[in-house]
Amino acid sequence: MMSHVILMALVPVFFVLLLGYAAGKFHIVDSLHVDALNALVMDFAVPAALFAATASASRREMIEQVPLFMVLGVTMLLLYAAWYFAARSFSRVSRPEASLQALTIGFPNLAGVGLPLLTSVVGPAGTVPVAVALATGSILISPLTLIMAEMGAAEGRGDEMTARQVLTAVGRAITKPVVLAPALGILFSLSDLSLDALAHASLALIGSSAAGVALFLTGAILSAQSFRLDWRIAGATVASNIVRPLLAVAVVHVIPIAPDTAKIAILIGAVPSGFFGILFAVNYRLDSATAGSMVIASTGVSIATMAIAIALLFPN
Template sequence: MSNAILMALVPVFFVLLLGYAAGKFHVVDNLHVDALNALVMDFALPASLFAATASASRREMIEQVPLFMVLGVTMLLLYIVWYLAARRFFKVSRSEASLQALTIGFPNLAGVGLPIMTSVVGPAGTVPVAVALAAGSILISPLTLIMAEMGAAKARGEEMAARQVLTAVRRAITKPVVLAPALGIVFSLSDVSLDALAHASLALIGSSAAGVALFLTGAILSAQSFRLDWKIAAATVASDIVRPLLAVAVIRVIPIAPDAAKTAILLAAVPSGFFGILFAVNYGLDSARAGSMVIASTAFSVVTLAVVIAMFFPQ
């Protein structure tokens, strides 16, 4: 069991620390990671997710519906609770509260979830990651963009129009990392087999997704100033402990197969994602709080992921 945990976690955190060191020692420019981000989020990861979902049979894809529902409800509930708490108790703006809620509610499925799943369950783990990414991207990313747009409009002294809301939603759901698994799911449900040549072509660029995403996460984190206070500690508990426990509670309500339930809990235990940092940079907001949340959550997830793997994937 200990060997299985080491094999699952050590490579992931090795590449993560490699990216962190590369950014910290200025081997790569950790303040301008647009090129790396585009490679991962616009090319490598979409190719990997499309190839995985489009190659799945209709039956296999239909079996992923409960996973979509469990993780979607889990992420949405945690997002709403943290957003309301941040607004009421932390007295932060809508934009800041939504960025924090996105960071806590939406795990780092691209950077940590994908390599963890492929290590634990093999290549078949890519499909659940794609479904989980689709759930978060469809349900909570648009909410965050709408709140960020509302904050930007308020800063300009304007009221947010319905057109801006629709624009925010369109921007969220038309990103390649959202469209690719969605199109792959449609392709799979249509029961059309993906051509072997197309699969090989997509797999070539897609094979770099997990490693580069981890490296990118490390580089992004190396540029964030870290400060630990009770809010960061609470965010870490919410991300690494409450989220998987919430998934366990949701599983008791939504019928789901035992193997899929284990996968849902493992994906829910993945540490906080860096989308909140990227959104903060795009909207000119302070990314330090979200950065501290991601750093603390990622460091503590060494323990929580090891516990989840030992409990549900001992072999």
């Protein structure tokens, strides 16, 4: 029975991911298609799904997610800071590249893997925790990374980073649809307003494509990344696939949280590295190969680590 649950949770995820990878490798999907798919996923489908899920939750349900926000926020920030300072101290990479690596490790692939995984394991109720997790990472560590990238760009031009540029970087992070939608949905829920049935049905129609297309997009993005294995990639894989969920385990023992919510937080911590670091690296013309290798290795190893996490957290 347990093996059936794990197979039902993981096989569809990796099947669609491999479809996207094969489509990219055989040039069925090229860079223009990837850009279009990225816009569909990150600007429309995922934001619609997350807004519908969070806005439909009651105020009580949303308040119950506050401990999840705190646990994931502390987990992501601790791992982000640890990798950033380690990369700066031992690899001697620039601040922007260290922050991109830290973002890749600290912020799991929630849109591509977390959403379909949680909905498979815990049902439709898993969408709200994914939305909260996305909002957590997008509000806390994405702006830090964009600030570092903007600082690197300013140094490359021989300029000093101004307060206006810092605010611009933060603004870019928090106004992206994939960040803004769950945040607005959370505010909508906390205001104790109810989402109209027609509005929910309209958002759900485009949002229903989010999980599958996001997985396909992840595979297509990974197919374009060159893979290299060195101590940094190995260390990043251990950090994202083993240290992150174990860190979440430690944090849930410090922050008061319901047992069921704690299990979800730990499972979210077991989701492999996300591809935001790759996208940011491409946008700022930084090293995307390292971030890409981290995501490829983390995603491959997660077949085993997520199966173990599911078996331990949801044995029944």
